[in-house]
Amino acid sequence: xxxxxxxxxxxxxxTKDDLLKRLRxxxxxxxxxxxxxxxxRYCIDVLTQISAVQAALDKVALGLLxxxxxxxxxxxxxxxxVEKTQExxxxxxxxxxxx
Amino acid sequence: xxxxxxxxxxxxxxTKDDLLKRLRxxxxxxxxxxxxxxxxRYCIDVLTQISAVQAALDKVALGLLxxxxxxxxxxxxxxxxVEKTQExxxxxxxxxxxx
Amino acid sequence: xxxxxxxxxxxxxxTKDDLLKRLRxxxxxxxxxxxxxxxxRYCIDVLTQISAVQAALDKVALGLLxxxxxxxxxxxxxxxxVEKTQExxxxxxxxxxxx
Amino acid sequence: xxxxxxxxxxxxxxTKDDLLKRLRxxxxxxxxxxxxxxxxRYCIDVLTQISAVQAALDKVALGLLxxxxxxxxxxxxxxxxVEKTQExxxxxxxxxxxx
Numbered sequence: 001x002x003x004x005x006x007x008x009x010x011x012x013x014x015t016k017d018d019l020l021k022r023l024r025x026x027x028x029x030x031x032x033x034x035x036x037x038x039x040x041r042y043c044i045d046v047l048t049q050i051s052a053v054q055a056a057l058d059k060v061a062l063g064l065l066x067x068x069x070x071x072x073x074x075x076x077x078x079x080x081x082v083e084k085t086q087e088x089x090x091x092x093x094x095x096x097x098x099x
Numbered sequence: 100x101x102x103x104x105x106x107x108x109x110x111x112x113x114t115k116d117d118l119l120k121r122l123r124x125x126x127x128x129x130x131x132x133x134x135x136x137x138x139x140r141y142c143i144d145v146l147t148q149i150s151a152v153q154a155a156l157d158k159v160a161l162g163l164l165x166x167x168x169x170x171x172x173x174x175x176x177x178x179x180x181v182e183k184t185q186e187x188x189x190x191x192x193x194x195x196x197x198x
Numbered sequence: 199x200x201x202x203x204x205x206x207x208x209x210x211x212x213t214k215d216d217l218l219k220r221l222r223x224x225x226x227x228x229x230x231x232x233x234x235x236x237x238x239r240y241c242i243d244v245l246t247q248i249s250a251v252q253a254a255l256d257k258v259a260l261g262l263l264x265x266x267x268x269x270x271x272x273x274x275x276x277x278x279x280v281e282k283t284q285e286x287x288x289x290x291x292x293x294x295x296x297x
Numbered sequence: 298x299x300x301x302x303x304x305x306x307x308x309x310x311x312t313k314d315d316l317l318k319r320l321r322x323x324x325x326x327x328x329x330x331x332x333x334x335x336x337x338r339y340c341i342d343v344l345t346q347i348s349a350v351q352a353a354l355d356k357v358a359l360g361l362l363x364x365x366x367x368x369x370x371x372x373x374x375x376x377x378x379v380e381k382t383q384e385x386x387x388x389x390x391x392x393x394x395x396x
Contacts, residue, residue: 016136016139019136020133020136020137023129023132023133023136024133026129027126027129027130027133030122030125030126030129031126033122034119034122034123034126037115037118037119037122038115038119040115043163043164043166043167043170043171044167044186044187044189044190046163047160047163047164047167047190047193047194048190048193050156050159050160050163050194051160051190051193051194051197053156054153054156054157054194054197055197057149057152057153057156058153058197058393058394060149061146061149061150061393062386062389062390062393064142064145064146064149065142065146065386065389066382066386067142068142068143068146069370069382069385069386070379070382071142072142073366073370073371073378073382074370074375074378074379074382075375075378078371078372081370081371081372082367082371085363085366085367085370085371087143088143088366089359089362089363089366090143091143091146091147091150092359092362092389092392093359094146094147094150095146095149095150095153095389095393096296096355096358096359096392096393097295097296097355098150098153098154098157098294098295098296157294157295160294161287161290161291161294164287164290165283165287168271168283168286168287169280169283172267172271172272172279172283173271173276173279173280173283174276174279177272177273180271180272180273181268181272184264184267184268184271184272187267188260188263188264188267191260191263191290191293192260194290194294195256195259195260195293195294195395196256196394196395197393197394197395214334214335214337217334218331218334218335221327221330221331221334222331224327225324225327225328225331228320228323228324228327229324231320232317232320232321232324235313235316235317235320236313236317238313241361241362241364241365241368241369242365242384242385242387242388244361245358245361245362245365245388245391245392246388246391248354248357248358248361248392249358249388249391249392249395251354252351252354252355252392252395253395255347255350255351255354256351256395258347259344259347259348262340262343262344262347263340263344265340266340266341266344269340270340285341286341288341289341289344289345289348292344292345292348293344293347293348293351296348296351296352296355
């Protein structure tokens with residue numbers, strides 16, 4: 001959205017619209033799953049939808065990790081890079097262990 | 100074990116309210132994440148919320164897998180058990196590979 | 199390997215050789231990763247190998263889950279099915295949370 | 298932060314012994330799983346061991362990701378940082394999807 005990516009304090013504005021669009025789609029998918037449970041749809045079909053939401057959330061998470069790396073790590077002062085990288089690794093650890 | 104269990108067409112009715120409550124909470128969490136992205140909150144905090152949603156979805160998925168096993172596998176005719184178990188395993192595989 | 203699968207007490211004998219072959223390949227892959235670390239190979243290449251081992255272990259785990267379902271759940275007395283299914287679900291939960 | 302850190306070509310030498318020790322333990326665990334399969338031990342117990350190996354591999358992977366970030370991203374020239382960060386993200390993606 002803005003021409004100079006690294007000059008931004010926080011980041012992800014370049015892909016903010018894209019992230020929001022994907023999150024709204026995920027919200028809709030979760031609502032769809034609620035509807036399936038309401039109608040007592042076959043568990044396996046519900047599970048397939050849950051897998052799809054998990055995959056979509058993984059993509060959003062990877063996008064955010066990448067934004068963090070692009071905006072908060074690259075081009076920062078070295079001490080900040082150390083700290084931001086530690087935060088990044090902790091976040092990756094939580095994602096791999098899932099919460 | 101109870102006579103009514105296997106006579107139910109689909110299952111998970113016992114925990115349907117619980118599942119719906121958890122899914123609505125997940126939907127609210129996803130909406131919360133959208134708000135965080137709107138406000139350009141710190142990526143790492145957004146990622147922590149995504150991990151929490153993933154963990155909550157994993158719990159819902161395990162609940163559904165268990166319902167499937169309880170209602171569709173246990174007490175079914177043997178041929179049905181074979182088929183339902185194959186479906187169960189395929190669903191576990193999708194959940195492990197995440198979609 | 200044996201004609202009557204469900205009469206076996208424990209199971210997975212039909213695919214035992216296959217499981218062992220896959221586990222020995224995984225053992226070799228882990229040894230290969232040790233060699234890469236010894237030689238200080240590029241981290242990203244080591245990580246790619248770790249992902250491959252994880253995927254191979256997931257496949258072994260799915261095979262074992264399926265054996266458990268085939269041998270210990272299907273065709274068992276109903277009370278046993280309930281217990282074996284609970285064990286199965288607990289194992290799936292551990293695999294999804296990774297340990 | 299230490300002067301020697303960024304001057305190293307590849308990295309992870311500081312924790313190389315630790316990584317190797319952990320990988321050898323994982324190799325031993327995989328061999329232990331082979332023994333369990335040989336003896337036709339109960340599938341669920343084998344699965345518990347597989348989950349333990351997966352968790353141990355996740356820790357090694359996180360250690361390597363962190364080394365990559367510390368040695369190849371932090372302190373590097375900006376263009377290199379961009380490239381190294383992209384590699385890092387691709388590796389995280391593979392780990393999350395497991396191979």
